[in-house]
Amino acid sequence: MSTTQPHDPEDIRRRIQTELPHWRYEDGQLCRQYRTGGWKGTLMAVNAVGHLAEAAWHHPDLAVSYDSVTVKLSTHSVKGVTDRDFELARRIEDLLMWRPAPDSALEGTPDDPRFKYIEYD
Ligand SMILES: C[C@H](O)[C@H](O)[C@H]1CNC2=NC(N)=NC(=O)C2=N1
Numbered sequence: 001m002s003t004t005q006p007h008d009p010e011d012i013r014r015r016i017q018t019e020l021p022h023w024r025y026e027d028g029q030l031c032r033q034y035r036t037g038g039w040k041g042t043l044m045a046v047n048a049v050g051h052l053a054e055a056a057w058h059h060p061d062l063a064v065s066y067d068s069v070t071v072k073l074s075t076h077s078v079k080g081v082t083d084r085d086f087e088l089a090r091r092i093e094d095l096l097m098w099r100p101a102p103d104s105a106l107e108g109t110p111d112d113p114r115f116k117y118i119e120y121d
Pocket residue numbers: 057058059060061073074075076077078
């Protein structure tokens with residue numbers, strides 16, 4: 001069952017390990033840094049996250065640099081990490097790390113430093 005109760009730190013770390021291995025628990029928030037190919041990629045990633053946040057009505061803190069964006073999620077109303085944060089983190093991860101499968105009709109971003117968008121890990 002999904003709740004807006006804050007999870008305890010041990011539970012958060014365990015869930016991160018199994019559900020969101022590229023995320024971490026830091027300063028009471030779920031955090032993840034995405035590296036990009038530069039400013040344009042960073043702003044596209046910011047806008048993609050912005051869309052999800054507005055549709056979800058749950059808004060992460062974003063730290064924006066030339067070639068990275070760091071996403072930090074917590075639930076202000078309960079001053080902790082809840083299922084809202086885990087669910088939005090999952091959506092952000094799936095959206096930003098999505099790329100066409102090898103058998104897709106879509107090509108994906110060309111493997112050329114000139115066109116690098118986001119670092120897939
Ligand atoms: C006033 C407004 O409803 C609240 O700030 C909502 C909207 N966005 C939110 N975003 C986040 N990250 N945490 C919240 O608790 C939250 N609550």
